[in-house]
Amino acid sequence: MRISVDFDLCQGHAVCATEAPGVFTVPRRGKVEILDHEPGPEVRAAVEEAVRYCPNQALFIDEGDH
Numbered sequence: 342m343r344i345s346v347d348f349d350l351c352q353g354h355a356v357c358a359t360e361a362p363g364v365f366t367v368p369r370r371g372k373v374e375i376l377d378h379e380p381g382p383e384v385r386a387a388v389e390e391a392v393r394y395c396p397n398q399a400l401f402i403d404e405g406d407h
């Protein structure tokens with residue numbers, strides 16, 4: 342699993358950082374920063390929630406072995 346972001350869509354709502362705080366962080370005024378682009382399976386559920394609940398649908402999970 343690899344996470345990517347469309348920064349044109351992200352508006353810094355920080356829902357992602359609430360769902361998966363070890364993977365995403367969002368500065369007070371800014372866009373998401375990905376702390377871990379390829380997190381392990383233990384955080385998959387949290388990342389999937391972040392993707393689902395991002396209000397701007399700016400997050401993507403790229404499946405695969407890379």
Ligand code: SF4
Nearest residue numbers: 351352354355357395
């Ligand atoms: S929830 Fe979506 S819009 Fe909000 S900071 Fe995260 S990626 Fe950006």
